[in-house]
Amino acid sequence: MSATAVMETGFEVSDVTGQKVLAISALDVGATVSELVSTVIGRMRLPANDASGRPLTYQARLDREGRHLLGSEQVADAVQAGDRVVMQPSVEAGGTGPCASTIGS
Amino acid sequence: MELLRKDGEPVGHAALEPDWEPALEWTRLSGLRTLGVWAPEAAAERALEPLWHSELGEPYMRGFRVNLESGGTAWHGDFTIAYFAGLAQMAAGRLREQGALARGESFLYRALAYAQPGADAIGPHSAAFAVADQPAPLPIRDVSRRALEARSAPAGDTHTDDFEVYVPAHVLEEASTLTAGAGDVETGGILIGHLGRDPQGPDIFVEITALIQARHTVGAATKLTFTSDTWTDVRGAVALRRRGEHLLGFFHSHPQDTWCRERGCPIEQQRQCSAADGFFSEDDLAMHRTMFPRAFTVALVMTRSIRGIVPRLFGWREGAFVPRGYRVLAGADLAGRASSA
Numbered sequence: 001m002s003a004t005a006v007m008e009t010g011f012e013v014s015d016v017t018g019q020k021v022l023a024i025s026a027l028d029v030g031a032t033v034s035e036l037v038s039t040v041i042g043r044m045r046l047p048a049n050d051a052s053g054r055p056l057t058y059q060a061r062l063d064r065e066g067r068h069l070l071g072s073e074q075v076a077d078a079v080q081a082g083d084r085v086v087m088q089p090s091v092e093a094g095g096t097g098p099c100a101s102t103i104g105s
Numbered sequence: 106m107e108l109l110r111k112d113g114e115p116v117g118h119a120a121l122e123p124d125w126e127p128a129l130e131w132t133r134l135s136g137l138r139t140l141g142v143w144a145p146e147a148a149a150e151r152a153l154e155p156l157w158h159s160e161l162g163e164p165y166m167r168g169f170r171v172n173l174e175s176g177g178t179a180w181h182g183d184f185t186i187a188y189f190a191g192l193a194q195m196a197a198g199r200l201r202e203q204g205a206l207a208r209g210e211s212f213l214y215r216a217l218a219y220a221q222p223g224a225d226a227i228g229p230h231s232a233a234f235a236v237a238d239q240p241a242p243l244p245i246r247d248v249s250r251r252a253l254e255a256r257s258a259p260a261g262d263t264h265t266d267d268f269e270v271y272v273p274a275h276v277l278e279e280a281s282t283l284t285a286g287a288g289d290v291e292t293g294g295i296l297i298g299h300l301g302r303d304p305q306g307p308d309i310f311v312e313i314t315a316l317i318q319a320r321h322t323v324g325a326a327t328k329l330t331f332t333s334d335t336w337t338d339v340r341g342a343v344a345l346r347r348r349g350e351h352l353l354g355f356f357h358s359h360p361q362d363t364w365c366r367e368r369g370c371p372i373e374q375q376r377q378c379s380a381a382d383g384f385f386s387e388d389d390l391a392m393h394r395t396m397f398p399r400a401f402t403v404a405l406v407m408t409r410s411i412r413g414i415v416p417r418l419f420g421w422r423e424g425a426f427v428p429r430g431y432r433v434l435a436g437a438d439l440a441g442r443a444s445s446a
Contacts, residue, residue, distance in 0.1 A: 012239060016336045017352045019145065019399055021239040031233035039231040045126050045398075051391035059333035068333060075234075088336040093293065093357045093392045094328025 011083040013040050013060075020044045027076055033060050034071035040087060050092060061086045106189065107215040108196055108206070116205050116212060119196035123189060125153060125171075126398055127424040132171040132182030134400035134421075137243075138268060138308050144175035145240045155218035156183065164217040186216040188424050243300065244349060250303040250310065256435050261418050263430030269310040270403055270418065270431040276316045277405075277433065281414045283318060284358040284407040290324035293331070293357035295339045296405060297350040311401055312434075314350055317342045326364065328388070329357050331396075354403040355396065359383070361410040372411065381410035383417025383428070390426050393419075403429070 010025030013036070022043055024036070037058050041048060050056055060069040062078060062085055069078050069085070079085065108116045129150060136142045151172040158165040168185040193214040200206040253271055276296070283292050298313040321334035343350055365375045375381065383406045385393075393404050400421040408415050420429040 014241070016340065016396060017399070019241050019243075019351075021241045023237045023239040024234050025237070026235040028233040031231070035231060035233055039234075039236065043236050047124075047391065047395050051387040056395065061333065061337060086336075086340070088333035089395055090330060090332045091392045091395050092328050092330045092388055093355075094291070094325075094386065094388045 011079050011081060011085065013085045013087065015044055015046065015087055029074065029076045031075045032071065033069045033073045033075055033078070036060065036075050037071070037087065044087070046087065046089070057090045059088045059090070061088050106193060106196060107217065108193065108200060109213045109215070111211055111213060117196070117200050119192070119199070121189060121192055121216070123192060124394070127394070127400070127421060128171050128182065128184050128188060130398055130400040131421060131424050132173055132180070135182055136173060136175070136180050140178055140180060141307050142175050142178050143243045144173055145243070146238045148238065149173045149175040151179070161215070164219055166216045166218050169218070184424055186214070189214070189216050245300045245302050245309060247304050248301040248312070253312070253432070253434065257432035259430060260433050261430040262428035264422065267420070267422065267429050268308055268401070270420065270429070271310065271312045271434045272418070272431050273313060273434045276313055277416050279316050280356050280405060280407045280416065284409050284414050287324065287358055287360065289326055289360055289363040291326070291329040291358050291360065292324055293319045293322060293329050293355060295319060295352055296354040296356055296403065297343055298353050299350060300401060309401065311353060311403065313353060314348070315346070316356060326360060331392070352397070353401070354405065355393065356405040356407065357389070359406060359408045361408050365410070375411040378410070381408055381412055381415070383408045383415060385419050385426060393426065
C-alpha cells in the first residue's frame with residue numbers, strides 16, 4: 001500500500017448507519033486520524049459533545065482490518081484506496097427523568 | 106432570545122446556538138413523503154431564513170423556514186419558535202441560578218434573528234484532504250400497506266400526521282424479556298428493518314424486522330453506554346442476516362421500579378408516577394441525535410415499574426423527539442420488492 005494511492009483515488013468515511021457518507025481524496029501524507037475524525041464529525045454534523053457538554057469519543061474503525069485506528073496514526077499509512085472507515089462513537093443513554101422523585105434516566 | 110416573566114417584564118437575554126439538524130432532517134423527510142424526493146446531500150440545503158413575527162416585526166421571529174432543492178424540485182419546512190423550547194429552558198435555568206428568575210416561576214420567551222455574514226453552512230474544511238458528499242441511496246421496499254394493516258393493531262401515542270411504524274410483536278416481547286432479565290441496570294438493543302412505500306401512495310412507512318441485543322455495553326442503574334464495539338457487533342449482525350436492513354433506532358430500558366425502591370417512593374405514588382408511562386431524557390435524546398439523526402428513525406423505551414413492563418415508542422416530529430404511535434404486527438414478515446428513492 002502506498003500513500004500516493006490514497007491521494008489519487010481516495011476512500012470513504014461513513015457514520016454507523018451508513019446513511020452519511022463522505023468521500024476523502026487529495027490526502028496529505030501527514031494527515032493524522034485525529035484530524036480526519038474531527039473534520040469528518042463536523043462535516044457530518046454529528047455532535048461533538050454529549051448532553052452534559054462532555055466531549056464525545058468517536059473511534060475510526062477500518063473495516064478491512066477489523067480494528068480501530070489510533071488517533072496518532074497517519075491516515076495514509078493505514079488506509080488503502082477504496083477502503084471504508086466508520087465513525088463509531090461511545091455514547092450514553094441516561095439522565096434525569098421528568099419525575100421529581102426519579103433518580104435516573 | 107429574550108426571556109420574560111408572565112406579565113411581560115423582561116428577565117434576561119441569551120445567545121442561541123441551535124442544532125438545526127433535526128429541522129433539516131424533518132424537511133428532508135417531508136420531501137420524501139410528499140414529493141418522493143430524497144435529498145441527503147448538503148448541496149440540497151439552499152437556505153435557512155427567519156419568519157418574522159407579524160406584530161413585533163424584525164428581528165422578532167415567529168419561526169423559521171428551511172429551504173431545500175434537489176433535481177429542480179424545491180420545497181420547504183416551516184418551524185415555530187417552539188423549536189427553541191429546550192434552549193429556552195436551559196437559559197431559564199441559568200437565570201434561576203443567578204436569582205433573576207424564581208425557582209418554579211414560569212416564563213415566556215421570544216426568539217430574535219440577526220444576519221451573520223460569512224456563516225459557513227457546509228461545515229469545517231481541512232487543508233490535509235478534500236471532503237465531498239457521497240450521498241447514500243435509500244432503498245425503499247414496495248409493500249402493500251393493506252396487507253400490513255390487516256395483520257396489525259394500533260398502539261402508543263398516535264398522531265394523524267405521522268408516517269406509520271410497524272413493530273412485530275416478537276420484537277416487543279424480546280425487549281420485554283431483556284428488560285425483565287437485566288435486573289437493576291439498564292439494557293438495550295438496536296432496531297433494524299426497512300423503509301417501505303405502498304405502490305398506491307407516496308408516503309413512506311417503517312417496518313421494524315428485528316431487535317439486535319446490544320453487546321459490549323456498560324449498564325448501570327441510570328445509564329447505558331453503547332461503545333464502539335457495540336456498533337461493530339451490530340453492523341456485523343446486520344451483514345450476517347443479508348437482508349439489507351437499516352439501523353432504524355434503538356431500544357433501552359428504564360428500571361423505574363429500582364429507582365423508586367431506592368428512593369423509598371410510596372407504592373401509591375409509584376402507581377401515579379408519570380415517568381412510569383415511559384419518557385425520553387436529555388441524554389437519551391443526545392444519544393439518538395448522535396446515532397440516528399434521520400427523521401424516519403425511532404426509539405423504543407421499555408419501562409419496568411409497579412405497573413409491569415410498558416413499551417413506548419418515540420420519534421421525530423417537526424424537529425422534536427416525541428412519543429408516537431405504531432402498529433403491532435403479528436405473524437410472519439412480508440417479503441417486499443426493493444426500489445430506491
